[in-house]
Amino acid sequence: MNIVILGPGAIGSLWACHLSRAGHSVSLWSRQHNNSIYLQQDHNPAVQFTCNSKEKLASADVLLVTVKAPIVEPTLEQIAPSLAQETILVLMHNGMGTAEAINTLLPNNPLVIGTTTHGAFRPKPNQVLHTGNGYTEFGGFNEGGKRCDFLQTVFEHALPKVTWHSNILSALWHKLAINCAINPLTAINQVKNGHLSSPNYQKTITSLTAEISQVLNAEGIDTSSESLLSKVNQVIEATSENYSSMHQDIVHQRPSEIDFITGYLLQRAKAHNISVPTNEQLFQHIKQIEQNHD
Template identity: 55%
Template sequence: MNIVVVGPGAIGSLWAYHLHLAGHHVSLWHHNPPESGAMSLALQTIAKQTLPAVSFTTNSHDELANADLLLVTVKAWQVETALAPLLAHLHPDTIIVCMQNGMGATDAIFDKIQHYPLILATTTHGALKTDAQQVCHSGLGQTMLGAANLSGEQCTFLAEVFNHALSEVHWVSDIRIPLWNKLAINCVINPLTAIHQCPNGTLDEEPFRPIINALLSEIASVMGAEGLTTSLEELSLRVHQVIVATKANHSSMKQDVAHQRRTEIDFITGYLIQRAQQHRIAVPSNLHLFEQIKQMEQPWIQS
């Protein structure tokens, strides 16, 4: 396939390299492209083996026009700004796959992209950009794909395409389920590690258990109102497993705050709060964390 990866950050670079290895023609679209028109990427594998650098064409309108698939891996708050200028160059049958943390990233631009086959994706693979030209695969995970519109439902073959590049990948009939399950995990780990500037594993300590239980109790209520079957026990187990499995990792929000970058809090806890308000469910613990993160990031967003 002809694939354009929009946003070659850590996850975008990881997928670009693996899709290239799987034999696809991959190019990149970057908000700040190199003058040379190409970007070099090397990969450090899970086994700490460094694979040779590959040169990817960047910001080519010809590549956009010929794209079978647009893989959008920018931050959730960047989706509309990144996608809108590209649409005029795409063929109407180009498949758009959006892979972001949180939920609601495509809402603001949905009217403009609903005529393309649209897929939502979520992944638990860990990736870290060690420098501009190298990405480190820092943790094995799973990727889930699902349709966001009717034409997207014709794209179940993408699970095999993605799985051949970086396993394991599953197509799900209701993408909301894995998206909400990951949102629940992110609502706990991201803001708490960002506020306390700690690795994920710190959250397994006793002082954090009351706040985690309060957060998950609220999240379970909202998920129930959304028609998703879950329980506080299930969510607690899932979050605990992720905290333990990623104990040495630093969450994306923790890193964003440390580097004074805008976070994805609006599409993580903010989305939860929005849905809670629709159902008239109080979520004071989540709201408090949301307000703390918004207050922390306000100075550098304003500047």
Template identity: 50%
Template sequence: MNILVIGPGAIGSLWAIKLQQDGHQVAVFGRQTDSEYQCQFDESCYTFNNRQADDVTHADLILVTVKAWQVASALDSLPQPINPDTIIMLMHNGMGSLDTIGSLLQTNPVLLATTTHGAFKPSSSQLIHTGQGETLIGAANAQGGRCQFLRDVFDHALPAVHWHPQIEHALWRKLAVNCVINPLTAIHQCPNGELARPEYQAIITRLIAEVSTVMTAESIPVNLEQLTAHIYQVIHATSKNQSSMHQDVYYRRKTEIDFITGYLIRSATKHGIAVPENDTLYQHIKTLEQQWESLNEL
């Protein structure tokens, strides 16, 4: 397949390399203006076309791995219109990016994906695969439902990959994890494992209860005990990791809070549900972002 990866960060680069290793024609579209992107991985160097108009024109699949708030602008910045037959797969934390690409939902097959693979870029041209995981793929529209063959394509490149007939359920489960881990580790500037300490137990319990109530209102199957156990399992399994929001706050970058906790709050408001603990964390992160913006304007 001809595959274009928009956003060759850690996860985007991991998939670009694995798909190229598996024999696909892979190009990238990144922020750097160089015509080529090179990345060192497992003592080998991989080279990809970067920002080439022909790669947009001929893409069978566009894999979008930028952050949720960047999806619409990244697709709009492409130098050529996207062919209506091109499959678009969104793979990022949070929910709500579909609302920003409404026109493509009407024309193109669109898929949503979530992965638990760990990846880290110690520099702009180096990649480390920090942890094995699994990837779930599902359809965002009717056309996407005809693209189940991509499960085999992705599974052959980097297992394990599963087709999820109700991908929204999986995304809500991931959102629940992110609503707990990301803002807390960002605010306290701690690795994920610190959240297992007793002093965090009470707020985590309240956060999960709020998320569970909203999930139920959204008709997402949820068991409070199982969801709690799952979130603590992720905290322990990723104990040494720094969440993406932790890193964004550290480097004073815009976060994905609007597509994580913000999405939860918007869903709660729709159902008339109060989520004060999540709202407090949301306001804390937004205040930090506004402070950085004010400093940048000085």
């Protein structure tokens, strides 16, 4: 397939290398590179990729969007005039809330949304390291996207494990719920995920999960505050040595994805008239920290 990666950062570069080795014609669309770049993933031979080719963009079967959530809409707005209506748009980032805007911007394109738990690190622009094996989940957002379940085989062949969901929103909500409970607390307190297992945090995490589970239920997702709390504590234990992406963004004074994680939860809570004061407090705290960045 002709695949263009929009935003070849850590995750985008990882997929670019894997999809290319799987035999696809992959090119990159980036604000940084010109014409072409060699990318090396771990100890594999470096691969040359064409960059920023309008011809490649116009003939793309798939546009894999791997920029962070706040940049999805502005970057797609810029290239929308160059895209064919048949190009399948695949959004892969943490958080929720971008797909609605992209479906309005490009209503005729099949739209697929997903998330990955693979770990990737880009120490320099032409090198990417696969730092943790994970899995990827996809599903269609609009009618055209729902007919693209063949992508499961395409992506699975390149970098397993890949699951296709007939109800991807439910899978994304479960991931968002865990991110809402873990990420802001680790960023505010500047701690690894595992630190949240300390008894000091349990009261706050219990309040967070009670509020989050009410919003999930209102969105039609079957969960309870007890099962969500238990799942959050399992993830804290399983990822105890990890720093969350929000922790990393705050430490490096980069804009975080809070608007698309807790911010999205708050939006949906407001729509359902549900009070979520503990989540609101963490949201405001992260916003305050971001405002004080240099």
